Amino acid sequence: MRDIYAGAEEVILFLGDGVNHRISTAYLTQPLPSPVVFWNDSRDDSHLQLFRDSSKALWKQKSWNAFYLICLIRILSQEGDFSFAKAAIEAVNGQRRRELFELLRRLAVEPWWHRIWVVQEVAISPKVTVRYGNVTAPWDMFVQVAENTQSHDYSLTLEAEYAKVLSLFTRQVLDIENLRGEWEANKGTDLLSLLQRFSDRKATDERDKVYALLGLARRHQFLVPDYSTSIDNLYQSTAITLIGSYGNLAPLSGDLKRKNSRSLASWIPDWSAIFDKSDRERMVLYRTYHACSNWRITVFEPPEKYLNYVAREMGRLVTSP
Known part of the structure; x- marks a missing residue:
């Protein structure tokens, strides 16, 4: 489109x-x-x-x-x-x-x-x-x-x-x-900003609360529209993708209790719920209050990659002088 x-x-x-x-x-x-x-x-x-x-x-x-x-x-x-x-x-x-x-x-x-x-x-x-x-x-x-x-x-x-x-x-x-x-x-803007800015827009299929904005976003290459996936799985993978892209937990800013779906895990934002003005303002300022600016979160998928990483780092601790 x-x-x-x-x-x-x-x-x-x-x-x-x-x-x-x-x-x-x-x-x-x-x-x-x-x-x-x-x-x-x-x-x-x-x-x-x-x-x-x-x-x-x-x-x-x-x-x-x-x-x-x-x-x-x-x-x-x-x-x-x-x-x-x-x-x-x-x-x-x-x-x-x-x-x-x-x-x-x-x-x-x-x-x-x-x-x-x-x-x-x-x-x-x-x-x-x-x-x-x-x-x-x-x-x-x-x-x-x-x-x-x-x-x-x-x-x-x-x-x-x-x-x-x-x-x-x-x-x-x-x-x-x-x-x-x-x-x-x-030629594009931040996906998280789009999700928050247009959260009040309606969609016949709740998956389109994410998919309809991908064409306007930068850095969404890991999200590919797939209507066979469940809404819960899509919202979770969207959150994980954004965390990996930002390298921090900024995508979890906002009121995570505001959910239309009770089946979502507590830490997953409900992208179909309306983000209010304070949520968007907090997102704009997240870099200003980034206490650990030199640290980045790395997302490992599938989980085996994380286990391999832990094993490798533990090995380095054992062999280090």
């Missing part, structure tokens, strides 16, 4: 039909509204003008939900022009503003954002376009909104409930965009 996405000219992310949280089967047969394209530049001016001039009747038509939502995102993406976004949002009356931010909240909780396999779609692809209902827009427009939200304190000008929605949207976008930047710079 990594090679497919890396070799694609463009990847289109379909986030939903713009009306239902889960796509209705009627979507396959019903006539679709005319396609609308956003460019994140002056070519969008006619869309924004229509957004401002639309009648009350149009606002009530669900088929226009995607258009109005992407208009809001376009307004918020104005680079370095916070006053424009502020004025445009304030120009929308209270009820419509509430409806707009409810549409943004619904977009931010679409199932797509919570699936583990889709991370590669954005992280690796050279060009990413978002499709929502009948509207398409560049992924960079979503990123610009998230970056603007980080730069400006919208909580000073927006009602608290709307600021929270923007914060949620920002986290969803930047979680993937930051990984996209890491991929462009290094």
Whole structure:
């Protein structure tokens, strides 16, 4: 999958039909509204003008939900022009503003954002376009909104409930965009960081909580996808591989009691359980508090290698002067 996405000219992310949280089967047969394209530049001016001039009747038509939502995102993406976004949002009356931010909240909780396999779609692809209902827009427009939200304190000008929605949207976008930047710079990132960062993503098969991230990781050559292995064995071999790679017990950092599976041994992290913010922060700082920086753990597999090593070292003690 990594090679497919890396070799694609463009990847289109379909986030939903713009009306239902889960796509209705009627979507396959019903006539679709005319396609609308956003460019994140002056070519969008006619869309924004229509957004401002639309009648009350149009606002009530669900088929226009995607258009109005992407208009809001376009307004918020104005680079370095916070006053424009502020004025445009304030120009929308209270009820419509509430409806707009409810549409943004619904977009931010679409199932797509919570699936583990889709991370590669954005992280690796050279060009990413978002499709929502009948509207398409560049992924960079979503990123610009998230970056603007980080730069400006919208909580000073927006009602608290709307600021929270923007914060949620920002986290969803930047979680993937930051990984996209890491991929462009290094063609991969640390597997342990990936496991912790995307632990809240869902997978039909719990083994994919590991396998879906291997294509994005460096130093995972000892982990080969094998769906015949049990989840417990996979999670154990993942922990052992990471310990051998790090040469220490840093991969065991975090709350090891947090488990979805009661059959896992106490020392094995449950990679399907959600790692919280403190776990990730502790992992980032592990080198700072590495008391035995000159020591490394060596992993022996199979166990016979360890027994041979012990025998050899004991022999050296016996023969040493």
